[in-house]
Amino acid sequence: MQLLLARWEFSVVTVFHFLFVPLTIGLGFLVAVMQTLAHRRRDPVWDKLSRFYGRLFLIEMAVGIVTGITLEFQFGLNWSAYSVFVGNIFGAPLAIEALLAFFMESTFIGLWIFGRDRLPARVHLATIWMVSLGTVLSAFFILAANSWMQHPVGYKLLHGQAVLTNFWAVLGNPVALGAFAHTVLGALATASVFVLGISIWRAKREPAGSEQRSAFLRATRFASFFTLGATVLTAIAGDTQARLMDVYQPMKMAAAEALYNTKSGASFSILTIGNLKGQSTFQIRIPHLLSLIADLSWSGQVKGINNLQATDVAKYGHGSYTPVIPLTYWSFRTMVGAGILMILLSAWGLWLCRGDAAERLAEHRLFGRLALWGMVLPFIANTTGWIFTEAGRQPWIVFGLMTTAKGVSSTTTADVAFTLVVFILVYGIVGAVDAWLLVRAAGHSLDETGGEDEFEDAELAGLVY
Numbered sequence: 001m002q003l004l005l006a007r008w009e010f011s012v013v014t015v016f017h018f019l020f021v022p023l024t025i026g027l028g029f030l031v032a033v034m035q036t037l038a039h040r041r042r043d044p045v046w047d048k049l050s051r052f053y054g055r056l057f058l059i060e061m062a063v064g065i066v067t068g069i070t071l072e073f074q075f076g077l078n079w080s081a082y083s084v085f086v087g088n089i090f091g092a093p094l095a096i097e098a099l100l101a102f103f104m105e106s107t108f109i110g111l112w113i114f115g116r117d118r119l120p121a122r123v124h125l126a127t128i129w130m131v132s133l134g135t136v137l138s139a140f141f142i143l144a145a146n147s148w149m150q151h152p153v154g155y156k157l158l159h160g161q162a163v164l165t166n167f168w169a170v171l172g173n174p175v176a177l178g179a180f181a182h183t184v185l186g187a188l189a190t191a192s193v194f195v196l197g198i199s200i201w202r203a204k205r206e207p208a209g210s211e212q213r214s215a216f217l218r219a220t221r222f223a224s225f226f227t228l229g230a231t232v233l234t235a236i237a238g239d240t241q242a243r244l245m246d247v248y249q250p251m252k253m254a255a256a257e258a259l260y261n262t263k264s265g266a267s268f269s270i271l272t273i274g275n276l277k278g279q280s281t282f283q284i285r286i287p288h289l290l291s292l293i294a295d296l297s298w299s300g301q302v303k304g305i306n307n308l309q310a311t312d313v314a315k316y317g318h319g320s321y322t323p324v325i326p327l328t329y330w331s332f333r334t335m336v337g338a339g340i341l342m343i344l345l346s347a348w349g350l351w352l353c354r355g356d357a358a359e360r361l362a363e364h365r366l367f368g369r370l371a372l373w374g375m376v377l378p379f380i381a382n383t384t385g386w387i388f389t390e391a392g393r394q395p396w397i398v399f400g401l402m403t404t405a406k407g408v409s410s411t412t413t414a415d416v417a418f419t420l421v422v423f424i425l426v427y428g429i430v431g432a433v434d435a436w437l438l439v440r441a442a443g444h445s446l447d448e449t450g451g452e453d454e455f456e457d458a459e460l461a462g463l464v465y
Contacts, residue, residue, distance in 0.1 A: 005416040006078040006408050009423060014390070015383055016427045017071050020064035020434075022382050025139055025184060026191025027057040028132040030226065032125075039125050045215045048446040053195060053219075054112075054128075055441045061109070061135075063434045065102075067427070077419055082397055082407030088163050089155055090145045093170065097141035105134035139187070140180050147176035149398050150389075151248040162401065178244045179389075182237040186385070189230035190378035193342055196223035196349065197375035198442050200368050212446055217353070220371075224349035231342045238339075242293050246302070249399065251312070251321060252392035254305045255328040257290055261304040266290040272329070316400075323394040331388040338381035345374050 031054050038046035075083050108130040115124050148155075154169030155162045164170070199219035206213035246253045254260075257269060268289035291300035305322055312321035349371065352364055397404040 002411065002413045002416055003405055003408050005413060005420055007404065009078060009416060009420040010074060011387075011390075012420070012423055012427070013067075013071050013074050015386065016431070017064070017067040018382060018386050019379055019431075020060050020067060021139070022183070022187035022190040022378070023194060024057065024060045024064045025132075025135045025187035026189070026230075027053060027060060027194070028128070028135050029188060030191050030195060030223075031057050032128045032132045034222075035125055035128055039121055045211075045218065045446075049215060049219050052444065052446055053198075055444070056194075056198070056438060058109075058113070059434065059437045059441060061105075063430060067430065070423075074423075076409075078409050078411065078416060079397075079407050080409040082402065085161055085402055085407065086149070086398060088161060089148055089152075089170065092164060092167055093141040093144045097138050101134050101138035101141060105131055105138065108134065136184055139183055140176075143179045143183060144171050144173065144176045147173050147179050149396075150179075150393060151175040152398060152401055157401075162398070175244055175248060178237070178241040182234060182241050185230055185234040185237050186378070186382060189227060189234050189339075189342060190382060192223045192227035192230055192346070193378045194375055196220060196227055196346070197372045199223055200371045202442070204368050215446055220349065221353045224346045224353070227342060227346035228350060231339055231346065235339060235343075238336075239293065246293075249393065250303045251305065251308045252323070252328065254303060254308055255323050255325050255392055256332040256388065257302070258325050258329045259290070259302060259304050260306050262301060262307045263304065264291070264301045265299040266302040268293065269329075319395070319403075321395060323392050328388055328392045331384040331391065334384040335381045335388060338377045338384070341374070342377050342381070345370060345377075 031050050034046050034050035034053065037043060038050055108127045111119065112124065112127040112131060115127060119127070148170055151173060152162065153173050154164060154166035156165050157163070170176075199216045203213050203216035203220060206216065242253070257266070258272070259266060265287075267285040267287045269283060269285050272283050290302055291297055305325075309320070309322055313319070348367060352367060393399055395403050395405070397407040
């Protein structure tokens with residue numbers, strides 16, 4: 001029971017934190033692009049839009065940092081044995097993340113907030129780009145640490161611990177590079193859909209022909225373009241990641257497809273109704289697609305769960321080395337499905353505003369509703385993608401080296417249950433406050449920039465420090 005509760009607590013903390021990380025990374029980049037357009041074109045509309053979405057970025061960045069700190073504390077609470085085992089490996093990338101990336105973010109976000117109208121325009125523009133770079137670097141070092149759990153490299157075992165022998169191997173881990181590209185592009189897609197939904201919502205609230213409506217329609221077109229590009233590139237990066245998974249974690253690949261027996265020219269299951277063990281009542285499959293995903297071969301061999309289980313038993317000893325199949329199968333398809341819907345939504349938005357007919361966006365009721373509700377799609381994709389990545393690795397907490405059951409702390413079930421309840425309550429409050437702040441900030445007029453109003457939002461974002 002203690003292990004189960006510890007896993008639930010880690011899931012709650014990680015998933016909640018990851019709601020803010022992609023949005024922060026993507027919003028930082030989009031705000032930087034908006035401010036660049038304002039600077040290069042001397043365009044006051046882009047300047048107002050960069051300030052408007054900059055407020056939302058500050059809120060998400062502050063909450064993301066707070067929840068990230070809590071996530072690190074959780075390792076010591078429930079996963080002390082794991083922390084001891086990986087501490088020598090994780091120390092380097094996480095220390096660099098804190099000393100380089102985090103301090104870069106916090107320093108330059110301060111200059112960006114308080115340096116407006118005080119710093120030269122180009123210098124002020126450079127500060128937001130440095131903030132964006134900091135968020136991306138932070139993601140890279142954290143993903144390098146996480147990817148070591150998926151595919152350990154550059155280490156040796158000494159006295160029951162993994163000891164770092166090649167730091168550059170950890171940073172150059174192919175799994176880390178694949179995860180980094182997929183995560184950063186997914187973050188850009190997340191922020192783009194967020195900007196798309198907010199912009200069309202605000203455009204519909206403004207009178208026809210007004211400057212505010214025109215500005216938000218411009219942001220809608222801008223966001224549609226970035227959403228389409230980012231989601232397509234995310235899918236391409238995900239395809240590359242799938243081939244890495246087939247090489248380094250074939251059990252995860254087999255579990256994602258619920259493929260029990262090794263097969264050449266394997267088909268891909270779009271939908272299965274019924275038992276995933278082959279006793280389904282209805283299926284939609286695409287012939288040979290799984291083999292194409294695995295190794296770009298029409299008749300490539302994909303290893304099955306039963307065959308991999310037998311291999312792992314021979315290598316690691318008696319036990320189950322199979323993850324929860326329904327969880328991996330459906331989380332993977334939910335992630336992909338949400339991504340496809342984002343592509344369709346953004347393509348529709350670009351079609352509606354083709355040429356100079358952006359006003360069609362504001363007049364189209366169905367698109368407006370779908371764009372607003374579509375804001376949940378990237379969060380669904382990010383959450384289910386993260387669940388698939390972590391749950392598909394089970395029963396390993398460090399693939400091939402330490403099982404999850406051996407990484408847990410020697411605390412009592414009551415202690416874990418108590419902290420789990422506390423985390424849920426605190427995160428519920430934080431989530432409610434974050435939503436309230438976002439709605440409040442999104443309701444501001446574009447003309448509410450500068451002066452006391454902007455300083456209020458800067459004070460709000462003081463949580464960054």
